[in-house]
Amino acid sequence: MTLVFIAIFAILGAFARYGQSIAVQGLLGRSFPFATLSINVLGSFLMGFLFFLTVERVQMNPELRTGILTGGLGAYTTFSTFSLETLHLIEGGEWAKAALYAAASVVLSIAAAMLGAYLSRNLGVPA
Numbered sequence: 001m002t003l004v005f006i007a008i009f010a011i012l013g014a015f016a017r018y019g020q021s022i023a024v025q026g027l028l029g030r031s032f033p034f035a036t037l038s039i040n041v042l043g044s045f046l047m048g049f050l051f052f053l054t055v056e057r058v059q060m061n062p063e064l065r066t067g068i069l070t071g072g073l074g075a076y077t078t079f080s081t082f083s084l085e086t087l088h089l090i091e092g093g094e095w096a097k098a099a100l101y102a103a104a105s106v107v108l109s110i111a112a113a114m115l116g117a118y119l120s121r122n123l124g125v126p127a
Contacts, residue, residue: 013075
């Protein structure tokens with residue numbers, strides 16, 4: 001059943017990623033990889049939030065939890081795209097943009113995971 005949940009949530013995660021990419025690129029353009037950055041930051045927040053929420057606060061079927069975290073967020077977040085976009089910026093001679101993008105992705109994504117963990121632990125839901 002775990003594999004079924006992973007597959008179902010992977011489809012949903014991929015759709016969410018595509019939809020967010022289209023929306024962010026429509027709003028902010030393509031001159032900077034804002035879409036991938038926003039996906040990685042939100043995905044990190046959701047991973048921090050949902051991981052700690054479902055481990056420490058809310059009882060959840062372990063197979064469903066694996067489906068959401070591994071399938072859904074695994075398909076939603078975009079580290080391989082991040083790597084390729086960083087390489088593209090470097091190869092285009094845009095070293096400053098590449099450095100900004102890499103630093104922002106790492107710092108903001110870790111901060112988002114920390115915020116998600118903090119919020120899930122302080123929701124007021126009894127453990």
